[in-house]
Amino acid sequence: MSNIRLHKKVNLKPITFGKESIINTFYSILQRYNKQHEYQSLMIDRQELWEMAGFEGNYNTEHVFDLIKSLTKSETYNLESIDPEIKSISGSMFVITSYPNGNIKINVPEDFRKYLFYKKDIDLMYRAKHKKILSVAELDHYDNVTKEKSKFLVLLRKADILGIKGKYNKRLYSLLGQFKKTGLYFTTWDKFKEILEVPKSYKAGDIDLRIFASAKKELLKVGIEITEIKKIKKGRSIDRVEIRFKCASTTLSNQTNQTSATLSHRDKEGEDKVVEMSMVKRKALAELAKKGRYHLIETLMNLKTDEEVEEFMEKLV
DSSP states (O other): OOOEEEEEHHHHHHOOOOOOOHHHHHHHHEEEEETTSSSOOOEEHHHHHHHHHHHSSSSSSSHHHHHHHHHTTOEEEOOOOOSSTOOOOOOOEEEEEOOOOOOEEEEEHHHHHHTTOOOOHHHHHHHHHHHOOOOOOHHHHIIIIIIIHHHHHEEEEEEHHHHSHHHHHHHHHHHHHHHTTTEEEEEEEEHHHHHHTTTOOOOOOIIIIIIIHHHHHHHHGEEEEEEEEEEETTTTEEEEEEEEEETTOOOOOOOOOOOOEEEEEEEEOOOOOOOEEHHHHHHHHHHHHHOOOOOGGHHTTOOSHHHHHHHHHHHOO
């Protein structure tokens, strides 16, 4: 199965899924848009929607309409848009029309379309990365749309999404998938519970038993090993959560006297690509996490040389 391209801003925001089947359908719809050259309505039938949800056998009309109702629920999304003039978007992320003949038309309102990745974007990202020749029109689109969009790309595997069981586990997979480079996901405790749709009745101990214990086992199936979960208190209450993890597709070279760590992963064509992260940057990353200066990690990861990293860290002293 192919990959799913997801926008970082969408990935990190609370979305009301409610059920595991809604998550399956949501990601399957995003993948269908990934395969479009540019935006157009999706036309499927009820059986396809049923299969997207991960159900087996012939579709159940009541369940299909329950899916549609959930996918078209109106909410307010504080997406911190690419467009600085848009602070939030209200409405439904999908507009779905069901026809008597069994066909279903799925649209995305215009305000949400900028958060979709299309085949045109994906191909341009790949070609620009590999220094392929672009036409004038392609270069114009890349410079004005795709280049900025590429900064917000999260790559997930559909086979992993479908292979993981449980709503919380699927959601954790997508969150951790955004931070494979650092192996560290962190956020406030309240935001974490909101994103995962944790019932308000759950206490910290319930979350350990019913969510984290399951996630540690389930995510191993897709090569993600959760190595540490830290709940950091402020006073008597939990303020933040840190989840450290390793990915099977990411290997760290520990050769003697090696000055840099090598991270390997597979790109969209399945080739092994190498990303260098120096030990200087790794130490700086650990230092920021230790001091709780999480908001600076993304800035650190964008620095290209050890000299830039050292200068950046010196300014923080």
